[in-house]
Amino acid sequence: MSDPILGLLKTKASEAFKQGDFTTARSLYSHSVDIDPQDDTHPLNRSLMNLRLTRWSDAEEDATKALALCQCTKNDHKQKAYYRRCQARREMGDIVGAQNDLKAFASTGGARDLVDAEQKKIDSSITTPQLVPAHQSLLLESKSAPSERTYFIDDAGNKGLGAFAARDIHRGDLILTEKPLLPFPHNSPSRTELRLAMDNLSPTDLLVFLSLKNTRPDRGDTIDGIYKTNAFANGGIVIEASRFNHSCRPNARYSYHEATNRQRIFALTYIPEGEEIFVSYLASRNVYGATRNQRQAALRAKQNFLCSCAACGLDRQLSLESDRRRTEIRSIWDRMPTFNPRTDGRAYLQIVVRAINLMKEEGYWADADDFANEAAALCSMHADWESAKYWHGIVYETRVAEFGKDSAHTFKARRDFEDPRSIDHPYAGVFHGQTFADIRL
Ligand SMILES: [Zn+2]
The missing domain is CATH 1.25.40.10 (Tetratricopeptide repeat domain)
Structure with a gap:
C-alpha cells in the first residue's frame, strides 16, 4: 500500500509551483523520490x-x-x-x-x-550557463525564533542534531517559546484530524514537518511516523522544541502554555554556554522513579532509540547506585498514601525530605513539587501554617523554574504560598497540636 503522504506531497508541491516557489516544490518532490523511488x-x-x-x-x-x-x-x-x-x-x-x-x-x-x-x-546554440548554489538547505529558519538566541542547533554526535546553550543560562530562564505547527493541545488526534490539519499546512510548513525525524520509517505511513516521533503530549507538533534531545537527567523542561498557545522550554539548572540542552521525553515518575532498564525500555517503545544520556551512560557501579536511588524515590512515592496523616506526620515529612534529597543527589532538578505539595497538605491538616508556607514555597520555586511565573500551575502555587490558610483541602486544620518546624530540606 502506498504511503498516504505521497498524495499530500503532490498537492503541496503543485501549490508551491503555482506560487512560483520552485525551491519548496523541488524539495517536496525530493521527499516523494525518497519515499517512492x-x-x-x-x-x-x-x-x-x-x-x-x-x-x-x-x-x-x-x-x-x-x-x-x-x-x-x-x-x-x-x-x-x-x-x-x-x-x-x-x-x-x-x-x-x-x-x-x-x-x-x-x-x-x-x-x-x-x-x-x-x-x-x-x-543558434544559445547557451546561458549560470552559476547556481550547490546546496540549498531543507532546514528553514523558524519564524518563531527569538531575536536573541538562547540556544543554537548543532551536530550532537550519534543523536543527530541537538540544541546547545548560546550563552550562560540560569535556572528558570526561558529558553524557547514557540507556536505549534500542528496544535493539538489536549489529546492525540485521530488519523482524519491529522490529515485535515496536514491539508491546511502551507507547502513550506509541510517541508518543515518532513525535515523532522521519523523513528518508524518501516511502518510505511510517513505522516503518522513523524507525528508520533515528534508530537508532544500537550501541544502537538512544535518544530524547534523537537530539536532538543532527551536526557534522564534533564537540564531543561518543556511545557505547553495554554493561555498563549505556545510550547515553552525553561532551564532547570545552570547551563554554561556551549553545553547541550536536554529535556525529558518521559513523564515525571517514569524518569525520576525508574531504573536504567525501565527508562531505556520505555524510550525504545516510545521513540525507538537507545538512551545513552548522562544517567544511562554511567559505568556499572555508578549506574547501580543511580538505580538504587531512583527505585527508592519510587517506593517512597508508592508508600506515601499508606501513612496515617494524624499519627505518622513526622515520618511522612521525613521521607519527603529523603525523596527530594535523593533527587538532588541524582542530579534531577525537576518535580520536587510532587513531594513538597504533599508535605504542604500534611502540614495544613495539622494547622502548622508556617511549615505549610515553607513547603508551598518549595512548590512555588520549582514551578517557576519548570513552567514560568505566568503558568496556571505556578499561579496556584503562589496563592497557596502567599496565604496557606486559603488552601482548598477538605482536611485543612482538622488536627491540632503538632508542629513540624524542625523538618526541612
Ligand atoms: Zn537516559
Missing part, C-alpha cells in the same frame, strides 16, 4: 523544478532517471522527460545530446511547435 513521476516533476531553478545538471539527471524508470505504455512521460533533458543539455552546451533528445521527443509524438521552437534555440 520506483515511480518515474517524481524525478520527472523534479526535473521541471530544476529547470526553473536553472539547476541544469540536476534537471538532466532527473530526466534520465525518469526515462529509466518509465514503464508507461503511452509516451506521455517519455516525451516530457526527453523534452526536459533536451533543454537542460542545451543550456549546458551539450548540443549533440540536446539534438538527440529533441529527435526522441519528436518521435514519441512531441508537439510540432515545441520541436520547432527548441530546434531554433539549438541552432
Whole structure:
C-alpha cells in the first residue's frame, strides 16, 4: 500500500509551483523520490523544478532517471522527460545530446511547435550557463525564533542534531517559546484530524514537518511516523522544541502554555554556554522513579532509540547506585498514601525530605513539587501554617523554574504560598497540636 503522504506531497508541491516557489516544490518532490523511488513521476516533476531553478545538471539527471524508470505504455512521460533533458543539455552546451533528445521527443509524438521552437534555440546554440548554489538547505529558519538566541542547533554526535546553550543560562530562564505547527493541545488526534490539519499546512510548513525525524520509517505511513516521533503530549507538533534531545537527567523542561498557545522550554539548572540542552521525553515518575532498564525500555517503545544520556551512560557501579536511588524515590512515592496523616506526620515529612534529597543527589532538578505539595497538605491538616508556607514555597520555586511565573500551575502555587490558610483541602486544620518546624530540606 502506498504511503498516504505521497498524495499530500503532490498537492503541496503543485501549490508551491503555482506560487512560483520552485525551491519548496523541488524539495517536496525530493521527499516523494525518497519515499517512492520506483515511480518515474517524481524525478520527472523534479526535473521541471530544476529547470526553473536553472539547476541544469540536476534537471538532466532527473530526466534520465525518469526515462529509466518509465514503464508507461503511452509516451506521455517519455516525451516530457526527453523534452526536459533536451533543454537542460542545451543550456549546458551539450548540443549533440540536446539534438538527440529533441529527435526522441519528436518521435514519441512531441508537439510540432515545441520541436520547432527548441530546434531554433539549438541552432543558434544559445547557451546561458549560470552559476547556481550547490546546496540549498531543507532546514528553514523558524519564524518563531527569538531575536536573541538562547540556544543554537548543532551536530550532537550519534543523536543527530541537538540544541546547545548560546550563552550562560540560569535556572528558570526561558529558553524557547514557540507556536505549534500542528496544535493539538489536549489529546492525540485521530488519523482524519491529522490529515485535515496536514491539508491546511502551507507547502513550506509541510517541508518543515518532513525535515523532522521519523523513528518508524518501516511502518510505511510517513505522516503518522513523524507525528508520533515528534508530537508532544500537550501541544502537538512544535518544530524547534523537537530539536532538543532527551536526557534522564534533564537540564531543561518543556511545557505547553495554554493561555498563549505556545510550547515553552525553561532551564532547570545552570547551563554554561556551549553545553547541550536536554529535556525529558518521559513523564515525571517514569524518569525520576525508574531504573536504567525501565527508562531505556520505555524510550525504545516510545521513540525507538537507545538512551545513552548522562544517567544511562554511567559505568556499572555508578549506574547501580543511580538505580538504587531512583527505585527508592519510587517506593517512597508508592508508600506515601499508606501513612496515617494524624499519627505518622513526622515520618511522612521525613521521607519527603529523603525523596527530594535523593533527587538532588541524582542530579534531577525537576518535580520536587510532587513531594513538597504533599508535605504542604500534611502540614495544613495539622494547622502548622508556617511549615505549610515553607513547603508551598518549595512548590512555588520549582514551578517557576519548570513552567514560568505566568503558568496556571505556578499561579496556584503562589496563592497557596502567599496565604496557606486559603488552601482548598477538605482536611485543612482538622488536627491540632503538632508542629513540624524542625523538618526541612
Ligand atoms: Zn537516559
